[in-house]
Amino acid sequence: MSAAGLQHATDRMRRAGVPDLAIEVFAHYYAQLEEGHTGLIPEDSIDPVLDVTDIAEVEVSPEQQREALSKTVMIKLNGGLGTSMGMDRAKSLLPVRDGLSFLDIIARQIRHTRTAGDIGLPLLLMDSFRTQEDSLAALAAYPELAHEGLPLDFVQHQEPKLLVDSLEPVDWPADPSLEWCPPGHGDIYVALLTTGLLDELIARGYRYANTSNADNLGAAPDGRLAGWFAASGAPYAPEVCRRTPADRKGGHLGRRKSDGRMILRDTAQTPEEDMKWFTDEERHPYFHTNNLWFDLVALRDALAARGGVPGLPLIRNRKHVDPRDPDSPEVYQIECALGAVVELFDDPQPVLVERGRFLPVKTTDDLLLLRSDAYEMGEDFRLRLVPEQACLVKLDSRHYKRIADFDAHFPQGAPSLRDADSLTVEGDWTFGADVVATGDVRLTDPGEPRTIPDGTDLATFDGRDA
Secondary structure, eight states: OOHHHHHHHHHHHHHTTOOHHHHHHHHHHHHHHHTTOOOOOOGGGEEEOOOOEEGGGOOOOHHHHHHHHTTEEEEEEEOOOOGGGTOSSOGGGSEEETTEEHHHHHHHHHHHHHHHHTOOOOEEEEEOTTTHHHHHHHHTTOGGGOBTTBOSEEEOOOEEOEETTTOOBOOOTTOGGGGEEOOOGGGHHHHHHHTSHHHHHHHTTOOEEEEEETTBTTOOOOHHHHHHHHHHOOSEEEEEEEOOGGGTTSOEEEEETTTOOEEEEOGGGSOGGGHHHHTOTTTSOEEEEEEEEEEHHHHHHHHHTTTTOOOOOOEEEEEESSTTOTTSOEEEEEEOOGGGGGGGOSSOOOEEOOGGGOOBOOSHHHHHHHHSTTEEEOTTOOEEESSSSOOEEEEOHHHHSSHHHHHHHOTTOOOEEEEEEEEEEOSOEEEOTTOEEEEEEEEOOOSSOEEEOTTOBTTSOOSTTO
């Protein structure tokens, strides 16, 4: 390997108009990649983080809540295309409930909070070059969201995908857009700098930001969390939830033994031999939700001390240049995690939140649950789980993974899952209207496409009438 690969990559970025600071950050990670850094964090290099604030035990007055929210901006990470579900546009445009998409519900959550509290509460999307146009077109239905001259979005940077064998930027004439990738959610901090938004928000009197994934509708505006964070004086607070055996893939916080700094460790940063500890909910009892609170001034100061280069841990993602073609060349995508910023601050304060703050939709399994009657949506457009515990859904990926196939198998909507403990579907089943699941339900593969009749109670269904 040589400096040629880096030169070719940065030349390509300059031609595309990528800001100098973003190119400098890319070069920082490229050097690590060339030196053989993997970004792995061994278990014996960290201690578990056990000391967290339980928000359920915190009292915040209505006045404190309103005051904190009036100085808060909501940032939604909206760069994902939903390619794992066969989508080719922003996942946030996917209908979730009552014909409303993620963006519809987010917009209405913001609008309700503004009206109820008589506050501004700006909404900012961090879009990617692939999601911006469609997302802004969808938000045009909510002209009232425009706030004090602030934009509705900013775009994260783009960088070349790098060939695994040479670290040269890949060429893919069949679809040149696939030669590029966003540099992970951790790019938000550099993007806020290069767009001037960080200084602009501070100048307008905003002090706090609450950041979350657009596909997590649980992360609605929350006055108690805002009030607690403002009163805490903390520069940064990640929201965490208690882990269960179903949460073994989620990242977690750790304290680095070498310098005592709190860090975030994701699955991609865990050595294979340490996965038994990564997935141990007793050793690491809290998982990271990717809902963050940070003090805008503290963030500006932390970045300024580093010349604008956050220096967050590398995540080296190995993929195919065309994710739909396993025979296309293998590439590295250089990324860093949003929550990795925790190590920039001297006194971060993790906060334990209720599970309802974490409702991500990563698969059609998650989507079916949110579309079902296991959840209700209130006048504040927040989704609330009706039963004490959510049904565990597992759909056959051969027939339900892609959103088009999924919708075709539930033409009348989701079955009732309010009284179900689990729903496992094996094989090709199309669900009729008003199908009900109770307890533990398992549909075995019939070997051919079958339809479940309208009104079927799956607790007594044996498939012979399908």
